[in-house]
Amino acid sequence: MIARLTAGLATLCLLSAPLLAQGAKPTDPQIAHIAYTAGQLDIDAAKQALDKSKNKEVREFAQDMVRDHTEVNKQALALVKKLNVKPEDNDTSRALTKQAAAKRDELAKLNGAAFDKAYVANEVAYHKTVNGALENTLIPSANNAELKSLLQTGLKIFQGHQQHAEHVVSDVK
Amino acid sequence: MRPGRISLAALVALGLLSVPAQAETIQVTVDKLEFAPVDVNAKVGDTIEWVNKDAFAHTATATNGDWNVTLAPKQTGRLVPNKPGTTDYFCKFHPNMKGRVIVTQ
Numbered sequence: 479m480i481a482r483l484t485a486g487l488a489t490l491c492l493l494s495a496p497l498l499a500q501g502a503k504p505t506d507p508q509i510a511h512i513a514y515t516a517g518q519l520d521i522d523a524a525k526q527a528l529d530k531s532k533n534k535e536v537r538e539f540a541q542d543m544v545r546d547h548t549e550v551n552k553q554a555l556a557l558v559k560k561l562n563v564k565p566e567d568n569d570t571s572r573a574l575t576k577q578a579a580a581k582r583d584e585l586a587k588l589n590g591a592a593f594d595k596a597y598v599a600n601e602v603a604y605h606k607t608v609n610g611a612l613e614n615t616l617i618p619s620a621n622n623a624e625l626k627s628l629l630q631t632g633l634k635i636f637q638g639h640q641q642h643a644e645h646v647v648s649d650v651k
Numbered sequence: 652m653r654p655g656r657i658s659l660a661a662l663v664a665l666g667l668l669s670v671p672a673q674a675e676t677i678q679v680t681v682d683k684l685e686f687a688p689v690d691v692n693a694k695v696g697d698t699i700e701w702v703n704k705d706a707f708a709h710t711a712t713a714t715n716g717d718w719n720v721t722l723a724p725k726q727t728g729r730l731v732p733n734k735p736g737t738t739d740y741f742c743k744f745h746p747n748m749k750g751r752v753i754v755t756q
């Protein structure tokens with residue numbers, strides 16, 4: 479299971495955007511699953527970067543991703559437990575996971591500066607995609623006020639990471 | 652007659668010793684990735700205190716590189732400005748978090 483939840487997602491927008499737009503409004507159990515999966519995938523991508531990269535800035539960025547997304551997901555798990563909601567797997571979560579696995583394989587073949595560039599570029603793209611999904615679909619669809627509030631905090635975190643990643647991209651050029 | 656006290660008072664009267672205004676502590680709350688208030692006014696020698704209510708680590712980092720305050724989860728970080736001026740700052744981990752410190756003499 480963990481092995482399938484892997485790296486970043488360059489082509490994600492091609493796949494998930496239609497899925498998100500086309501499907502009916504996601505339910506709270508589905509939203510919780512998507513948000514949790516999105517965080518876990520970014521943690522796994524960061525772990526790959528920590529295995530492969532020797533660049534100090536890239537490694538620090540990856541450590542930030544692990545730390546923040548671990549905390550968001552910890553809060554998400556506490557909330558679903560409190561609300562007695564069972565996160566429900568769905569097409570969007572599956573698409574995210576599949577794309578992440580493909581990206582992970584692609585990044586696995588790269589080393590050194592080529593890996594660093596590809597990883598941080600994908601982090602920008604990935605956070606952009608997740609931000610779009612949060613803003614346009616997940617937050618407006620969430621029914622429970624506490625879930626909505628956690629997603630809003632998650633959006634601010636993801637937006638911060640996107641800007642941070644953009645900064646790292648300009649440094650590893 | 653206590654000469655020690657008189658001479659101290661005399662020095663103050665002559666302006667040779669300054670009596671500083673009481674230094675204050677000014678708090679900035681960090682909650683859900685926001686600095687509040689965004690603009691903080693302080694005097695040289697005051698203490699600016701960032702109270703991080705988030706479970707996330709943040710920083711208050713001057714854009715001009717003058718200072719960097721680490722804000723661990725649920726912890727407080729402090730800065731005592733030593734010169735007047737206006738400094739924009741941000742969080743290194745979440746650059747969308749922004750604030751400004753305005754220091755007067």
Ligand SMILES: [Cu+2]
Pocket residue numbers: 638684708709710742743744745748
């Ligand atoms: Cu921050």
